[in-house]
Amino acid sequence: MSAQQPDDVYTHGHHESVVRAHASRTAENSAAFVIPHLTPGVSVLDVGCGPGSITCDFAEMVAPGRVAGLDRSPDIIGQAAALAAERGVDNVDFATGNVYDLGFPDESFDVVHAHQVLQHLTDPVAALREMRRVAKAGGIVAVRDADFHGMSWYPAIPELDDWMDLYQRIARRNGAEPDAGRRLVSWAQAAGFTDVAPSSSNWLYATGQQRRWQARVWGERVLHSSFADQALEYGFASEADLARISAGWHRWGSTEDGWFLIPNGEVIARA
DSSP: OOOOOTTOOOSSTTOHHHHHHHHTOOHHHHOTTTGGGOOTTOOEEEETOTTSHHHHHHHHHHTTSOEEEEESOHHHHHHHHHHHHHHTOOSEEEEEOBTTBOOSOTTOEEEEEEESOGGGOSOHHHHHHHHHHHEEEEEEEEEEEEOGGGOEEESOOHHHHHHHHHHHHHHHHTTOOTTGGGGHHHHHHHTTOSEEEEEEEEEEEOSHHHHHHHHHHHHHHHHHSHHHHHHHHTTSOOHHHHHHHHHHHHHHHTOSSOEEEEEEEEEEEEO
16 A cells, blocks of 8 residues: 555555565455455456555456556556566556546546555545545445554563554554544545445464564564654654564564454445
8 A cells, every 4th residue: 555645654665574565465365345346347446556466356356347556656566567467467557646636537447445545644534535536326435444453462562562552653643543444434424425334354363374474574664664764753762662672573473372463444335
């Protein structure tokens, strides 16, 4: 995700650890609530498509329907286009774009999708209005966002409490809403939708492989991504603080009984 207006600051950035995590997302593990709406011939816009893994899945499901993927970062769009070529997906087009000004005529798409996008925006309601504009009459806008304060983990690791506090402070300093999942219904209603179907699904990291993967991803992000740069720039943490939090992530990842649950809010809003 990173289709934003210029004033929006993307808390995660595009460090390799972030992009690697985003590239692991599939339609099945991250957009299952949308799949029933993806039939052959349907047109789809994927806003904030990132490296394109979900977008390419969508394209395969709706072929010969056309899919467009937008992201603010030209580098990430290049990676998405390369993935489509590698997978032989020829009914998808990737381009840079802005969620507040999508650049398509009214009623262009049957499905407009955004995954983990609204939580990073300073005006998610305006983004939803713009997504509604390009959705066909009777089409849908489908959004999914995590809820950071809804996350839970075991065992108790003080450094993960510090990580959560730091993440909340950075995201809110950026004018964003890290607890977006619980607000999706409210935002959709504020954007003018009257037919809103809510749901929720989780990401769970509770096997040895999953724990190690999640710990490695966040252990790196805490030290090297835009998250780290912003923590230091805003004066919210020192390098020693970040090193301690990263070590806490790795300590959690080495447990034999660790659990990390990420709840996601979802809505299907009918245009």
